[in-house]
Amino acid sequence: MIAAFRFVGPWYRRFACAVTVQPSGGRELQLPRFPLGFAGAGAPAHKRNPAMRTVNLKIERVELTLSKPWKNSCWRIPTLGKLFPCIRVHLCSFAVSLLLLSLPLRAAETNLNLSIADAVLMALDHNPAVAVERQTTPITRTFEREQRAAFDPTLSYSVGRGKSDGLRMLSVNTNQFSVTSHSEGADLNLSTLLPAGTRLALDGGVSNQVINSADPFYTARAGISATQPLLRGAGTAVTLANLRQARLDTRMSEYEFRGFTEAFVAQVERACWDLELARQRLEIGYSSLKLAEDQFNETVERIKLGALAAVERAAAEAEVALRRQAVINAESALSLNRLTLLQLLQSSRKMTAWDRDVSIRLPDTPPEEPGAVFAHVEQALRMRPEMNQALLALQRNELDVVKTRNGLLPRLDLFVTLGRSGYADSFGGSLRGEMDRGNDFAIGLTGDWPIGGRQNLAQLERATLTHEQQNFALDNLRLLVQNDVRSAHVEVLRCQAQRLATAATRRLQEEKLRAETEKFRIGKSTALLVAQAQRDAAQAQLDEVQAAADCREALIQLYRLDGSLLLRRHLDAPGADPVAENSSR
Template structure:
């Protein structure tokens, strides 16, 4: 079953961050592997075990199973119908009219003054086609047949051909105004695709962030479990020394307190991991039944890149090119400009010129009446039609509103472009901070490990206390957690940077059909 999502997915580049592409590379769309065409059919849910989940699989599952995405992916399908609806105004229309008259009357002859009865029947049928053109022209062609039967006149049949052309000269003249609604509908469809792309980008970012949050929580539990076991070993060692009289009993209190503190920290860590698991499962939704109890085992390694960012200006330019919300704002600006064309034309008076041509054939039989159409008889009508609203308040107000909205949209685009640059620079700054913290926290962790060894040696020779050893081990535990969080922060900062640039989908090999490049 095909999904209603206009995505072209290729997740090969999802595991590791890519180097920042230059503007020429950024304009090249990723090579599509699997194309999913927009269709109103329901989305097939992919059911996959989470026993060995990679970050690539998590992204693929979120694109396949996420309920919010399934709902939003139908929006472009709906928007795509608007253009066809607006073009329907220019479809040819076939029409038919049929009329039957019957009359019985009494009349008085003017010459003789005698009264006489008159009875008659008349039937007519008219078939034709009419069409409105984008130029502001209306064309109508018709064929009519009339039969008259009366007790006072011979039977007579009439065949008639008619052609009427009406052309707008002021209001409604030209394709620019008449096709504005069609072009606005096409822009609406394009805007809905960029809106969907922004949602897909946010979904992928949230999925990756949730995945790394779960990996971090799992790694933290490993550290906390090891620290609890170490604290218990220290407690047993001190207890044995107290029993043989090598240490005073007061040293045991510090060891027991340290065990309790680390057990307390382990409880909080397990709670954080469960919260991270629930968030991740909600995004990937591997079970068609929607159960949140699925166990998760993340297998992608928590690693950080050591390459510094030295191309922030270029990344800001990428944001201007690729950000879907900025592209959508530009499309809204185009829609507003088209609306001003319509409202400005609405200020003009209605002035139409029309020409009607007709040929009529008469005879007692229909076939002969049709044959008589080739005769020299014809009729022509031509004229002008003028209409103007005094004051024109509604049209003037609509024009003012449209022009103000267009100016508002233009300023919104300028403001959004500045915000995009700000977001990219802030995200790049966070990446650099996290990268520096990875190295600094690793150094701190190693030094804290040496400090623990030194405190233990001092404790062994009687120059230190169990409390000092516990404090050193506590500092080591904090440095180990800080080192893990620094790596996770760096991975998360990269994801947010790619999202701020608008290149997250391109870096993951995913495109939304119709939005390969922001215009």
């Protein structure tokens, strides 16, 4: 950026300043002259404007011109941005400071000249809707980590101390005596769940109890226990079902993002073609208006010369008015399409530049020829994000059936407990078992069985019916996908044929216009017929550019519907691998 400041006036006094800001590659902007207070090294404090505000402008080069009123000489001081990265300018009003602050930002917003690929990449990088959808998969992946946390080890502990007072009676007589008991202890437990459903636990603890100030008695114990479900909850198919469903949800979110990305890329490409189509229609409108005005001027001249009747003026003038209406509509359509594309290219976090122009560099190669329709259908059945999402949803529902079917079984768990205890009159001694040692062992079964089990039966029936429903929905989706792809293929063939037909029509209409114009000049036609020929020629030109754009957009739609748009544009996105049927993991 280049900023030039021109100060005119006596030294140490208020100056008049003209500021010119020119960004790199942009047009030069010049501010109106406004009063400026100078706060240089030699300026007295009482001469400075107290209402002035300091603004820092980072520049690459500064040209400062000071002119004395009593002398015509000037000094030009070039300043390198590397040595002096910013200058301090004191503004005399808040409004002027806002103007200076906003101008560099606006000057930095230059017009855009992009190819379609550049526009797509820019939209993917800046559009907030893409950023919103991009966060879906990381959010969904948190549920996967949450389900995996069920197999994390759990450490539990407790520490306590207590005291109790009471009366006791001897069995040999009725004498009573008071008893005071002091107790304290600590327990530690580490447990984890294995994928097979087995729950392992390691526990240890130490306790001490003192009765009526007797000698302390410490007990320490360490043990291991295992609980294995035998019916309900047994096996990895049930234990890992929730985790597998969370993984399927993550993959579904990836295919959902891929589908959104394909639709968004297609939207950006269509917006580029619509913008250039609107610009071509406007150019055709301008040329048609100029042709109508030339015809009107010629008609007026011939009326003045007496070669035509005065009634011919109305038809020529009406055609000019009609062409102006078309130009107004074309200008409005161009502005609307420009705003649509800018909305796709911009980010809400940055200052938007809705007034800048966008020009698209169109490819000079002819449109691609579509492949065989069955190849596009097979591609769609494998790569369409909706198909892959439906297959994953079906696999997820199969896991629901597994869980609910297992829920019909009664709960029957086998447990085994092993432990070793030590006794002593001290804490360390209890760990070594100085006074005595003991072992404990337990094995058994525990379980329950809800009588009737109507809740579990209802859940199983719902999961089974939902699975059948999703199978039918998958079959229906296959039919819809095939219909979409075949219809898009037919549309591509129609647009290609229409492009050739409209080109021939345009050439014939231009020949017709030239013939009608020559007939008018020799007095064998009327202004009305010439105007009609001009209208037909302009419409033929519009139809030709419309057919060319329709052909490109039909190809974009076909590639989006068969799931190959991102691959053809060399864009990488999650969900590039197709889902195999009946492959839930």
